[in-house]
Amino acid sequence: MAVKTVQYIFNGTTYTLTKNTSTGKYEATVTAPNKSSYSQTDHVLGGTVKATDEAGNTTTVDQTHTTLGAALKIRVKEKVAPVVSISSPSSGAYLTSTTPTIEFTVTDADSGVASAKITLDGTEITSVTKTAIAGGYKYTCTPTDALKDGKHTISITATDNDGNTSAAKTSTFTVDTVPPTLSITAPADKLITNKSTVTVTGKTDDITSKPVAVTINGTAVTVGADGTFSKDVTLVNGSNTITIIAKDKAGKTTTVVRTVTLDTAAPVIKSIALTPNPVDCGKTFVISVEVTD
Ligand SMILES: [Ca+2]
């Protein structure tokens, strides 16, 4: 009556245990697999212990054993946090919507995504739609209340099924619902001039998303730090439409249109008549001139 061998079959490998002379128990040091046991039944890995005596009798116990089985079940946990990726709004984005769609994904290469938490300006959004993607989920939500103009920050953390929580992933974006201001100081609307160049001057500003970009008839002009701009526009004879558009970083625009008429042709004097002619001393006569332009 002597034990010959004690073996442990675990995760496809057979380990031969050695007797600890001080305790009398059979032992081996086993390296856990590199993969989480979360996907296994009850999230644990089983195993088999096989004892053989010198006479060749064998006793086998595995995880299904009524009394000893539970002791053979081991939970293997991975240590890699899930990966959070914010699809929108992207960091630095300028938005014109006060209820922008927020979309992000969470994936985990091993135990899988257990939960995700999103806060907007520090307040959790609890109504979130979740759809499965490869390795995790895509989450979609909108702000609980309409956002005010200005900067906002979303922050997302996620936890996997083995309890690993990601560092917070954040995105700071700007909501801007107000178009820029635009005032044109020159030319006056409906100006009539004989100069073939007119200087367009004005000033623009925006509360939320400066700098403002300005175009005149589609051509970008330089805008100073104080919002002023000045640009010569060449006129053609007749009516000229000058369209000035100011656009903030969110894409909100304000448009001003000036109509300027260029007239370089001098008037034509076609006829002159003095009536009566001759005229008596001290009496009146009428001068009548025919002029066209
Ligand atoms: Ca993980």
Ligand SMILES: [Ca+2]
């Ligand atoms: Ca704006």
Ligand SMILES: [Ca+2]
């Ligand atoms: Ca004329």
